[in-house]
Amino acid sequence: xxxxxxxxxxxxxxxxxxxxxxxxxxxxxxxxxxxxxxxxxxxxxxxxxxxxxxxxxxxxxxxxxxxxxxxxxxxxxxxxxxxxxxxxxxxxxxxxxxxxxxxxxxxxxxxxxxxxxxxxxxxxxxxxxxxxxxxxxxxxxxxxxxxxxxxxxxxxxxxxxxxxxxxxxxxxxxxxxxxxxxxxxxxxxxxxxxxxxxxxxxxxxxxxxxxxxxxxxxxxxxxxxxxxxxxxxxxxxxxxxxxxxxxxxxxxxxxxxxxxxxxxxxxxxxxxxxxxxxxxxxxxxxxxxxxxxxxxxxxxxxxxxxxxxxxxxxxxxxxx
Amino acid sequence: xxxxxxxxxxxxxxxxxxxxxxxxxxxxxxxxxxxxxxxxxxxxxxxxxxxxxxxxxxxxxxxxxxxxxxxxxxxxxxxxxxxxxxxxxxxxxxxxxxxxxxxxxxxxxxxxxxxxxxxxxxxxxxxxxxxxxxxxxxxxxxxxxxxxxxxxxxxxxxxxxxxxxxxxxxxxxxxxxxxxxxxxxxxxxxxxxxxxxxxxxxxxxxxxxxxxxxxxxxxxxxxxxxxxxxxxxxxxxxxxxxxxxxxxxxxxxxxxxxxxxxxxxxxxxxxxxxxxxxxxxxxxxxxxxxxx
Numbered sequence: 180x181x182x183x184x185x186x187x188x189x190x191x192x193x194x195x196x197x198x199x200x201x202x203x204x205x206x207x208x209x210x211x212x213x214x215x216x217x218x219x220x221x222x223x224x225x226x227x228x229x230x231x232x233x234x235x236x237x238x239x240x241x242x243x244x245x246x247x248x249x250x251x252x253x254x255x256x257x258x259x260x261x262x263x264x265x266x267x268x269x270x271x272x273x274x275x276x277x278x279x280x281x282x283x284x285x286x287x288x289x290x291x292x293x294x295x296x297x298x299x300x301x302x303x304x305x306x307x308x309x310x311x312x313x314x315x316x317x318x319x320x321x322x323x324x325x326x327x328x329x330x331x332x333x334x335x336x337x338x339x340x341x342x343x344x345x346x347x348x349x350x351x352x353x354x355x356x357x358x359x360x361x362x363x364x365x366x367x368x369x370x371x372x373x374x375x376x377x378x379x380x381x382x383x384x385x386x387x388x389x390x391x392x393x394x395x396x397x398x399x400x401x402x403x404x405x406x407x408x409x410x411x412x413x414x415x416x417x418x419x420x421x422x423x424x425x426x427x428x429x430x431x432x433x434x435x436x437x438x439x440x441x442x443x444x445x446x447x448x449x450x451x452x453x454x455x456x457x458x459x460x461x462x463x464x465x466x467x468x469x470x471x472x473x474x475x476x477x478x479x480x481x482x483x484x485x486x487x488x489x490x491x492x493x494x495x496x497x498x499x
Numbered sequence: 500x501x502x503x504x505x506x507x508x509x510x511x512x513x514x515x516x517x518x519x520x521x522x523x524x525x526x527x528x529x530x531x532x533x534x535x536x537x538x539x540x541x542x543x544x545x546x547x548x549x550x551x552x553x554x555x556x557x558x559x560x561x562x563x564x565x566x567x568x569x570x571x572x573x574x575x576x577x578x579x580x581x582x583x584x585x586x587x588x589x590x591x592x593x594x595x596x597x598x599x600x601x602x603x604x605x606x607x608x609x610x611x612x613x614x615x616x617x618x619x620x621x622x623x624x625x626x627x628x629x630x631x632x633x634x635x636x637x638x639x640x641x642x643x644x645x646x647x648x649x650x651x652x653x654x655x656x657x658x659x660x661x662x663x664x665x666x667x668x669x670x671x672x673x674x675x676x677x678x679x680x681x682x683x684x685x686x687x688x689x690x691x692x693x694x695x696x697x698x699x700x701x702x703x704x705x706x707x708x709x710x711x712x713x714x715x716x717x718x719x720x721x722x723x724x725x726x727x728x729x730x731x732x733x734x735x736x737x738x739x740x741x742x743x744x745x746x747x748x749x750x751x752x753x754x755x756x757x758x759x760x761x762x763x764x765x766x767x768x769x770x771x772x773x774x775x776x777x778x779x780x781x782x783x784x785x786x787x788x789x790x791x
Contacts, residue, residue: 211646252644280626
C-alpha cells in the first residue's frame, strides 16, 4: 500500500520501513529481513515473504553474523532492531563479518539518541562514532520519516554495508514536501536557506533546528539549516560552501555524544581543508548517562534543546 | 536428494591414501613452521590436519577450477587461526600453489596470512579469525541454500575452545530453530585453550550433551581416526533433513609431534632448523608407531 501523508503531519518512520521493505521484497527476490526479536512493523514483509524473514530471537551477534552469511551467498540482508544493541553488542560482527569483507548488509534501527525514555541501556548515543570508525561503512541518520523509505531504496544497489539510524520512529514530523529536495546518500540537504549562520544537524533534531531557524527569523536572522543525514561519507563540498556563504558561522546540533558524531565529522573537514571559520559551536550529549525523561526534557536538560540551539546560533552570529 | 558431484567420485581415496595425505599435510605444516620466521599456530593446525584432509579430499563437493559454482559445498574455517592448515589442505586439493603459500606466507601483500581473508584470497568462503563467528555465518549460508532450494551442505570447523563464545550458542539455537539439516559443524575437540587445558578453568563437559540439548544431531568420534572421519562424513544425514549435525572430533593438540602434543608451549610457535629436523623425525616415528 502506498504511504499517504501531509507535510507537517506526524508519521511513523517504522511503518515506512515496513511498507518499503515489503515493496522491495517484490523487486529483489534476494532481499532478506532479519531481526533479533524486534519489529512489529516487519509483519508485512514477514507475511508476504516468510521464507526470507529470519527472527533469531534475542541474539544480536548471531543475527548480524547470519546476515553476513546470507550476503556472502549473494543476498541483500536488512537487519532491523534496536540500535544500542546492534551497534554495541554486535559491533564486532558488524566490523569483522560485514565491513571487513564489505558485504551489502543494511542495518536499520531505532533508539538513536536520548529517545524512548528507556534509560541509558536503551539510548544509542555512541553509535555514530562507532559506525563512522568502521572502514567500508556508510552511516546515515534520518529525521524525515519519508526519507527513510528513499534511503532504504537507494541502499539496495549499494555494494557495501550501510547503517540507518532513526529515533523512536513512532511519531515523526514530515519535514519535506515530496520532491522538494533531491535525496541522495552522501549529499546533505539544505533544509532551509540562510546567510547569517548554518546549523548542521541530523536525525530527530532536524525538526528542532528548523524551529530554531524560524524563531531566529523573527529577529531578522537568516539561518541556514543543513540536514546532514549522511555522516559518512560526509558532504565536504557542502561544508565548504556553507562556510563561504554563511560567514563561517557554524552550529552543530545532534542527538548523539557531542564529540564523535557529526560535530567531529564537520570539524575534521574544517581542519583538513583549512576552512576558515568565524565561530563554531557544538551542541550534543555531554559525557553523562542521561537518565529518564521525555525526549524534549532530556534535550533541554543536557543543553541541546530548542532554547540552547537558538542561544548558540545567536552567539555565533554575534561573534566578531 | 542427490548430492551434486563435483568431486572425483569415480576414484575416491582409500582411507590409507587419506592417511598419507594427512601425513603430507603435517610435513608441509612443519616445513612452513620451520621456514617462516613468525609464529604459526602449529598446535591447533596439527589437531585439525586429519579433519581438514578428510573434508577436502573426501567430504566436500568442491571444484578448485570453479570456486564460485553455486552448487559447491561451502566450507568455513571458524577456527581461523588454523588458516595455514586449510591453505595447505586446499593446495593439495588443487586450489592454491603450495609454493605460493610457503614463499609468501605472512609477507606484505601476500594472500596467505595468519587468518583467512576472503577479499585477498577468494578461494576461501569467508573472512574469519575472531572466534565464535563461523557458525552464525554458516547459518546464514545454510538459510540461503534452503531459500534457493539448493542441496549443497554448509560445513564449518570450530575449535572446542571457541565454543566458549556466546555467539556460537546463539547460532546453535538458530540452526535448530530453522531446522538446518544442511549445516554440519566439525569440532576440533583438542581440549586445550591457549593458556590452559579445558577442564582446568572452563568446564565444557558434558560436551556432547550440550549440543544434543540444543537440538543437534551429535556424532562423537576420534578425530585422528581417518576411517572414523570418512564414516562420519558418509553417514551425514541428507541435506534436506531437519536437524543440524555436529561431529565432535576428539583430538590432540600438536598431534604427530611428540614434544608438541598436549604441550601448552606449542599453541603457536616457530621451529628453528634443528627443531624442524627433530619435529620431522618425531612425525615419522609417530607414523611408524601408528602403522604397527
